[in-house]
Amino acid sequence: MRKQTAGIHHITAMVNDAQRTIDFYTGVLGLRLVKKTINFDRPEVYPLYFGNKNGDPGTVITFFPWPKQLKGRIGTGQVGVTSYAIPNGSISFWKNRLARFNIEYQTSIRFREQYVQFEDPDGLRIELVERTAGVLSDWEFGGITSDVAIKGFAGAILNSVQPNETADVLENILGLEPAGQDEGYLRFIASGNLGQTIDIKLTASVRGLMGAGTVHHIAWRAKDDQEHQACRVLLIEKGFHPTEMKDRNYFHAIYFREKGGILFEIATDQPGFTADEELEHLGEQLKLPSWLEEKRTELEDQLPDVEVRILEEDK
Ligand code: ZN
Numbered sequence: 001m002r003k004q005t006a007g008i009h010h011i012t013a014m015v016n017d018a019q020r021t022i023d024f025y026t027g028v029l030g031l032r033l034v035k036k037t038i039n040f041d042r043p044e045v046y047p048l049y050f051g052n053k054n055g056d057p058g059t060v061i062t063f064f065p066w067p068k069q070l071k072g073r074i075g076t077g078q079v080g081v082t083s084y085a086i087p088n089g090s091i092s093f094w095k096n097r098l099a100r101f102n103i104e105y106q107t108s109i110r111f112r113e114q115y116v117q118f119e120d121p122d123g124l125r126i127e128l129v130e131r132t133a134g135v136l137s138d139w140e141f142g143g144i145t146s147d148v149a150i151k152g153f154a155g156a157i158l159n160s161v162q163p164n165e166t167a168d169v170l171e172n173i174l175g176l177e178p179a180g181q182d183e184g185y186l187r188f189i190a191s192g193n194l195g196q197t198i199d200i201k202l203t204a205s206v207r208g209l210m211g212a213g214t215v216h217h218i219a220w221r222a223k224d225d226q227e228h229q230a231c232r233v234l235l236i237e238k239g240f241h242p243t244e245m246k247d248r249n250y251f252h253a254i255y256f257r258e259k260g261g262i263l264f265e266i267a268t269d270q271p272g273f274t275a276d277e278e279l280e281h282l283g284e285q286l287k288l289p290s291w292l293e294e295k296r297t298e299l300e301d302q303l304p305d306v307e308v309r310i311l312e313e314d315k
Helices: 018-028 091-100 163-172 225-237 290-302
Strands: 008-015 032-037 048-051 060-065 078-086 106-110 113-119 125-130 152-159 177-182 185-189 197-201 214-222 251-257 263-271
Touching: 008 078, 008 152, 008 263, 018 032, 018 048, 018 060, 078 214, 091 113, 091 125, 125 152, 163 177, 163 185, 163 197, 214 225, 214 251, 225 251, 225 263
Parallel strands: 008 060, 078 125, 152 197, 214 263
Antiparallel strands: 008 214, 032 048, 048 060, 078 152, 106 113, 113 125, 177 185, 185 197, 251 263
C-alpha cells in the first residue's frame, strides 16, 4: 500500500561559502539558522540548517558550504527550483526587498499562481509564491515581520530524466495526489500545509551536474519510525534500493535514487532540532556528538568563523 507523505521534510544543497550563505538565508530571506554542526567525513565543513523558528519539517534547507566544491549545473536528475510560501498580500514587500538587495528577479505564472524567481549567491534557483495554507512564521529578523515572513517551503520543481517514473514514485509510493498539467509542468499535491506542491518539469533540461549551486537531495516526511520502516519495505518491494536507516540526530533517514535520477530521502518528523538545544538558543553553538566534545577547540579552529547578522540594507 502506498504511503502518504505530508510533503517536503528538508532540501539539501551545496554552496561555497558559509558566511555568504548565512547572510543570504537569514539576512535577506529572514530564515532562522536553527543548527550548526560538523560533517564527520569532512570536519572543515559545517552542515548549516535554516528554517522557521522551530526548524519544523517542511521549512528546513540544509547546506554544505565548502570553498573547494566545484560549481555544478542545474539540470536533469535534480531539484531545479526550491519554492517558498509567503503570506497572501506580501508579494510586493518581497519584490521591493529583493530590489533593495540588488537581487534580480523574474515573475512567472504556473497553475494560476504568481512566482517571483531569483538566485541565491551560488546560483541556486529560489522562488516565492503567496499561499493561504501554512501558519504565519513567528520568527522576525532584519525588518521581516511575521505578516510577510516566509512560512516554509511551498514545494519544488523536479527536473527528471524520466518524468513518468518520477511521477509514479510521487503518486504510488509517497502518496501525492495528481493535480493536473500546466505549461509543461505536472503537479502533485501532498497532504501537509507546507512543502506540499511538487511540479515535475516536462520540457527538456540540460543534464545536471552535482556541485556548488545545485540541490543534492530532497527529503520527504514520514510521521514516525513505523511509517519510515514501512516506506523502506515498500521501496524494496517496488524494486528500489534504499539505504539502511541512518540516524541523523534530528531525524532518521533512508535514501534512494528514483528512476528520474533525483536523490530522494525519507526523513522522520521526530526528534527535531530541539533534541540537543533549547528552542531559544537554536543554532547558536556548534553542536557536536558527545564523543567529539573533547576535540571541540580543535574542530572549531578548522571551521570558518560565522555569524548571523543584520545586513547593511536593513540598518
Ligand atoms: Zn537530507
